[in-house]
Amino acid sequence: DAKTTQPNSMESNEEEPVHLPCNHSTISGTDYIHWYRQLPSQGPEYVIHGLTSNVNNRMASLAIAEDRKSSTLILHRATLRDAAVYYCILRDSAGGTSYGKLTFGQGTILTVHP
């Protein structure tokens, strides 16, 4: 299975943009890039996903490198409620044994300062 590499932790100030990087140099052409986040003492929640093109939704933006070996989750204006662990996950769409499954790494702990 393709793996992802994320920094252990990052810090930001409230109302500033945050760029959370993820490296996935062994990504296959059929892997989707997903981001989930886990707020303190809660279950993970979906943030965004993409395949090749950059994606935007109400929560965040996802910028995908042209060679797809890295991606960046962008929170445009961080709030205190965005403090969480952010997971970058590759999901196989090719129908193999890992098809559709979520494999969580350790993620990036985002701290937001007031």
Add this chain to the structure above:
Amino acid sequence: NAGVTQTPKFRVLKTGQSMTLLCAQDMNHEYMYWYRQDPGMGLRLIHYSVGEGTTAKGEVPDGYNVSRLKKQNFLLGLESAAPSQTSVYFCASSYSLGSTDTQYFGPGTRLTVL
């Protein structure tokens, strides 16, 4: 909609005791999952179900059993609890196994085995 709910929220067991964790979802999802999360780690898949009456093993199935007698419920059983099963357990559900589909998570059950 309540989404995904889990019962109980907390439990303390002695080694060798048994217990059942209940997960319920009201989104009419076909697919349901049980994960465990150990301190400082990402989630790991224990078992999952692709529909009523079906179950399959995930990454760390040993020591657990599951049942899906009703579409909306997914039970996780520990027949003889061990201290190594001290963890936070999360249930999730999704409409499909598709690599673009979102998994919705419950709030978790914190289990301590003494």
